[in-house]
Amino acid sequence: MILLVHAHPHPRQSVANRALLDAVRNLPGLTVQSLYDAYPDFDIDPAAERARLDAARLVIWQHPIHWYGAPALLKLWFEEVLSYGYAYGEGGTALHGKDCLWVATTGGPPDWYTPDGPHGHEFSAFAPAVKQTARFCGTNWLPPLVVHAAHHIGADGLAAQGAAYRKRLQDWIDTHG
């Protein structure tokens, strides 16, 4: 079972994230939970979210990068769902041993994520927060899928990224049944 937690604040404006989602959403055993559809008022149901997590062996966090990290509702999901005693701390072993895949899209031109570019850093400088959130909860951090310059790579580029994404998940399914 794969749980794909999807967080796009403006789904109708989504191009790259939607293309990635559409490339994988019909895979067998994959459940998509789109947070901004489920919780437009930010009133997350932690128990329901934990039940979804409990059923999954692979957890995917898929979102566009906003201000160098996860959109606010996914951040709130981290805070409210991954609680002490559930995801970390005493007795907090619910996610131990699950795989975790981060799928992120960035919008600007490719050279914006450079020390001299507008974002002042390589993209990797912004990865530790999400990665360590996963690791602190005892998951296995898989190599992330980061699609840069999503507004610039065109339909063919997005199709190629979508196909690569689907292949990765299909391989995971084939291995983990």
Next chain:
Amino acid sequence: MILLVHAHPHPRQSVANRALLDAVRNLPGLTVQSLYDAYPDFDIDPAAERARLDAARLVIWQHPIHWYGAPALLKLWFEEVLSYGYAYGEGGTALHGKDCLWVATTGGPPDWYTPDGPHGHEFSAFAPAVKQTARFCGTNWLPPLVVHAAHHIGADGLAAQGAAYRKRLQDWIDTHG
């Protein structure tokens, strides 16, 4: 004018952040905007927030670190208030030249933020997101005030940090007032 944007998801449980806030809140020309008091339902008023920003020459973002970054409501504030055409992009110069101070507290023991510790990194590895948010908006990034091990340093330690915080702001007022 100083705008102190304060974000603590559970104000009643706050010890360190409250001590810091209490140390500075009566400084002349300082306005405290506590986001979780103002917007318990996450329904930020961007125009009102921008008016507060416009009046400030120093903007402070003060919060505990949750999952390696800003709490969700402050992240939402970044996304909804610091918009294209206001804080960045074409015509987005509203924050240019303002000073920005990050005041963050962490709870765990001091050695948790080490490569071999539970957080897997030095704390500085998690700083780029907030720092670059400020810089992308054209603010001057002041040296942050980060109080580590806020649950462990005791009342005397917190009082010392509060006094240091107040002195920094008083010095800023004396210079820019």
